[in-house]
Amino acid sequence: MLFKTIKKQAFFDFYFPDFQCVGPKKVGINNNGKPIYQFLPFSSFDEIDLDYETTEYSAKTYFLPYKETLSSFEFKEDDWTQNIKYSTRPRVIIGLHPCDINGLIKLDKVFEKTLFPDPYYITRRQNTFVVGIDCKKPCDGGFCSSVGSNTVTHGFDLFLTDIGDRYFVKIGSDRAFNALQKIKTSEITKNDNELYLQTRNKFEDGFEKTVRVENLPNLLDIEFESDVWGKWGDKCLSCGTCAMVCPTCYCYGITEHISMDFNKSDKIKQLYSCNLNDFAQVAGGHNFRPEPATRLKYRYYHQHRGFVESFGQPLCVGCNRCGRACLSGINPTDVISDLQREQKR
Amino acid sequence: MKKIMVPYDIRHETDMVEPLDFNRRSRLKEVDRCFKAEITNVIRLTDMEKLFQIRMVNDKDWERFVFLPGQFVMLELPGYGEIPISFSSSPSIRSTIELCIRKAGKVTQALHKATRGAIVGLRGPFGTYFPMERMKENNILLIAGGLGLAPLRAPISFVIENRADFKEVNILYGAKEPSQLLFDYQYEEWHRIDDINLEVIVEQPDKKWIGPVGLITKLLDDIKVVPDKTYAIVCGPPVMFKFVCKRLSEMGVPMQRMFVSLERRMHCGIGKCCRCNIGSTYTCLDGPVFDFWTVMNLKEAI
Amino acid sequence: MKYLGIEPQKPKIAVFDFTSCEGCELQLLNKEETLADFLNAVEIMSFREASSSSSDDYDIALIEGAVSRNDEVKRLEKIRKNAKVLVALGSCACFGGVNRLKNEFDLKSANKEVYGNNPKETINVRAIKDIVPVDIEIPGCPVSKAEVESLICHVVWDSPFQLPVYPVCVECKQRFTTCLFEKGQLCLGPITRAGCNAPCPAGGQGCWGCRGPAVEPNYASFFTIVKEKGFSDIELKEKLNFFGAFQEVTIS
Numbered sequence: 063m064l065f066k067t068i069k070k071q072a073f074f075d076f077y078f079p080d081f082q083c084v085g086p087k088k089v090g091i092n093n094n095g096k097p098i099y100q101f102l103p104f105s106s107f108d109e110i111d112l113d114y115e116t117t118e119y120s121a122k123t124y125f126l127p128y129k130e131t132l133s134s135f136e137f138k139e140d141d142w143t144q145n146i147k148y149s150t151r152p153r154v155i156i157g158l159h160p161c162d163i164n165g166l167i168k169l170d171k172v173f174e175k176t177l178f179p180d181p182y183y184i185t186r187r188q189n190t191f192v193v194g195i196d197c198k199k200p201c202d203g204g205f206c207s208s209v210g211s212n213t214v215t216h217g218f219d220l221f222l223t224d225i226g227d228r229y230f231v232k233i234g235s236d237r238a239f240n241a242l243q244k245i246k247t248s249e250i251t252k253n254d255n256e257l258y259l260q261t262r263n264k265f266e267d268g269f270e271k272t273v274r275v276e277n278l279p280n281l282l283d284i285e286f287e288s289d290v291w292g293k294w295g296d297k298c299l300s301c302g303t304c305a306m307v308c309p310t311c312y313c314y315g316i317t318e319h320i321s322m323d324f325n326k327s328d329k330i331k332q333l334y335s336c337n338l339n340d341f342a343q344v345a346g347g348h349n350f351r352p353e354p355a356t357r358l359k360y361r362y363y364h365q366h367r368g369f370v371e372s373f374g375q376p377l378c379v380g381c382n383r384c385g386r387a388c389l390s391g392i393n394p395t396d397v398i399s400d401l402q403r404e405q406k407r
Numbered sequence: 408m409k410k411i412m413v414p415y416d417i418r419h420e421t422d423m424v425e426p427l428d429f430n431r432r433s434r435l436k437e438v439d440r441c442f443k444a445e446i447t448n449v450i451r452l453t454d455m456e457k458l459f460q461i462r463m464v465n466d467k468d469w470e471r472f473v474f475l476p477g478q479f480v481m482l483e484l485p486g487y488g489e490i491p492i493s494f495s496s497s498p499s500i501r502s503t504i505e506l507c508i509r510k511a512g513k514v515t516q517a518l519h520k521a522t523r524g525a526i527v528g529l530r531g532p533f534g535t536y537f538p539m540e541r542m543k544e545n546n547i548l549l550i551a552g553g554l555g556l557a558p559l560r561a562p563i564s565f566v567i568e569n570r571a572d573f574k575e576v577n578i579l580y581g582a583k584e585p586s587q588l589l590f591d592y593q594y595e596e597w598h599r600i601d602d603i604n605l606e607v608i609v610e611q612p613d614k615k616w617i618g619p620v621g622l623i624t625k626l627l628d629d630i631k632v633v634p635d636k637t638y639a640i641v642c643g644p645p646v647m648f649k650f651v652c653k654r655l656s657e658m659g660v661p662m663q664r665m666f667v668s669l670e671r672r673m674h675c676g677i678g679k680c681c682r683c684n685i686g687s688t689y690t691c692l693d694g695p696v697f698d699f700w701t702v703m704n705l706k707e708a709i
Numbered sequence: 710m711k712y713l714g715i716e717p718q719k720p721k722i723a724v725f726d727f728t729s730c731e732g733c734e735l736q737l738l739n740k741e742e743t744l745a746d747f748l749n750a751v752e753i754m755s756f757r758e759a760s761s762s763s764s765d766d767y768d769i770a771l772i773e774g775a776v777s778r779n780d781e782v783k784r785l786e787k788i789r790k791n792a793k794v795l796v797a798l799g800s801c802a803c804f805g806g807v808n809r810l811k812n813e814f815d816l817k818s819a820n821k822e823v824y825g826n827n828p829k830e831t832i833n834v835r836a837i838k839d840i841v842p843v844d845i846e847i848p849g850c851p852v853s854k855a856e857v858e859s860l861i862c863h864v865v866w867d868s869p870f871q872l873p874v875y876p877v878c879v880e881c882k883q884r885f886t887t888c889l890f891e892k893g894q895l896c897l898g899p900i901t902r903a904g905c906n907a908p909c910p911a912g913g914q915g916c917w918g919c920r921g922p923a924v925e926p927n928y929a930s931f932f933t934i935v936k937e938k939g940f941s942d943i944e945l946k947e948k949l950n951f952f953g954a955f956q957e958v959t960i961s
Contacts, residue, residue: 089887090887090892092887092891092892093891093892093893098887098891100885102885118885118887119882119885128882128883129883132439133439133440135485135486137485137486137712139711140524140525140526140711140712140714141526142485142526142712144440144441144485144528146437146439146440172678172679173679176678177677177678177692178438178677178678178679179438180438180677180679181437181438182439283706286706296927296929296930297927297930297933298927298930299876299878299899299900299926299927299930299931299934300875300876300925300926300927301875301876301878301879301898301899302875302876302878302879302882303878303879303882303888306878306879306882306883307882312679312681313680313681313682314674314675314679314680314681315674315680315682316488316489316674316675316680317488317869318485318486318487318488318489318868318869319859319862320486320862320866320868321743321746322743322746322747322750322858322861322862323743323746323749323750324717324746324750324862324865324866327485327486329439329489332883333883334680334682335875335879336681336684338874338875338879339874339875339923339924339925340874340875340924341682342671342672342682343672344670344671344672345490345511345512345514345515345672346511346512350671350685350707351707354927356707360684360686360687360707363686363687363706364681364684364687367686367687368684368686368687368688369687371687372687387888389888389890389899389934390930390934484713485712486712486866486868487866487868487869488869513868513869513871514869516867517713517715517866517867517868518713520713520714520715520867521713521714522713522714523714524714525712525713525714
């Protein structure tokens, strides 16, 4: 990894012509007076705040849109042709936290590095210039350090750490290196390294929430029939909010829509959630997971067992967006520690 | 705040914009692109099931379309939707594939209206298959319940075509009523020409029915198995294969020698959408064919 | 387009209004970009807002509004006899709608309140399905034109027609709306069927449940949350009763 430092002001001089620029924008204030941020398109750096604590939604929608036309069929007589278009719009996303970038790395595993690489995802991912930034302090309920998502070493183009008047910059790609050639940067000094490590250590010490996850693959199997699922399942509204705000939930459904002139049909992919009622319903109406509890269990099972078996790490990045968004107060740290307690009894 | 300093355009980087030429393991670059195929014949089997004979519109596509018994294909009906269907025909027939489809959901309902000449789309083939080569030189038990005979017909065809490589072959088939029996026009051929012992049982006989009556497990009473010389393929609803496999287990057949095909509603077929996950196993990638040991270890499989 | 060997049928449709604001009918004539195609896809036999002709020869009856008078019952029964497919269009037709609020009051005093000394014949408000069998329901206040179009495709091509089973929350999230509970408002989104694309929460108004319950909503948990957030039973009841769409549940 190559490192540089860059004066804060110099970074804000970066300019991406014809790009859609996306960053953390303040969209409002919640009940408790806390600002709410979302990753939204911006046109001037004034509109974004890189010192934000966390965003309400993850940035996954810029890689996996909630709704996307996979292909369209054009009808002619008895025949049809299938048209497929990939989104190649260049985009810069500035201000992704380590959890979001780790989320992208996990999505890369699913969509790029498997038997059937997904061209829809890959074109978006490749055409997005990712600028990450370290958090100032752990976010409310965040437990990223427990799932190894509090730091990143790849998956970005540039990664910034605030060390006072300058950013400590990790350069993650050749295109980022080329871009930096054109603005003023400095080589890192021993002092910079020292400052960087101090900043990081201070951050690490700030975590209030920790949860053990390394035993979860085993635990989830043993506790498959546990009452814990019923307890949290009874609260679950099956509203899919957790999956929608999650940086890594990628489940979807496909439907087709005939146009009103009957000449065209679009095959539309919509991100779904395993908590929604008909997620595991098959033709004829049988539902393999009819109760909220079994659906909720499945979500944890996939994140902390299935994904671990396939890729050696949990799918969860510990951002606790689901926990904050859930009206019923279902959050991963409580559910998991409940399970662990069950185990000790 | 002032901006404009370093115009930097990632689009100038090579290989950025278009989808990459994916790694060689993938046979499909455009994962959503269908092979165009034509329905050449529709055969009515029962009130609920029809057999569709389908061939590629472009002969060249056959080169990229090689399947094995037990695998499935995503059948696309533009405007209606896409559904996973197991192959019902022999992989060695390189001109036509056959799909046996029950009128169960909205897409299949539309498909049942289709006539000869309709153009559909095919994606695939996907999933695991029955290890037919490994089963050679053994006795084979092919057991189907209800619609299970549809996917089972692919391995049956394989066995028939390679009859000399297999020892004793038994087909056990159970249905609710005689009117629901699939492929009844083939039974005699299987029995008389292909030297297969075929037993059919129904739960609710009609007046003409002279065969055995009861559940499929009853047919196992009269079958002698040599446990370490027998393979079994069991297709049918979960309750059915659960009881059949349990019974076979008691008869000494190792669970790794029993194969089942699981039904889930795939939306993508390529291990992305998670709709077919059992626990956290993708039925479309790691299945639909599993040995029974694996099924026993999958949470919520049965 | 002729596909799968299916010949397209131009369905003969008729639109009828009962007790309602006629907004759903107006909605049928909305969405200009596809309006011409929409009108081309169907043959309108009777539609007071769009056509002067009127005929009893129709396949599909789109019913807007609830039933609140005895003569409406008779009219509805006659329509049911004529129609092959009867569609309840909008919240009034599906649940009784805002009109149903009348049932909370004594009929006589309600009549007096509205009509003063010229009382009209009136009965308790009922949904269409309470009077005659309904084949398809499209709830919403007003109804979503996209869903009506999907219904027409369904009728012409037998393509799948299904309302979302999931609650409004999904659609709020998919358009980056901040949860209204976060902002101290009561919202029925978590128990209400999606499909409207959540315009009210996006505009800062909590969902009023005009599309009725999602599939198997978790009422118990939702009511607990509402209480915990400090809303009274009266506030909740007011929301639930507004469109009359939550008759199936009572607040314990």
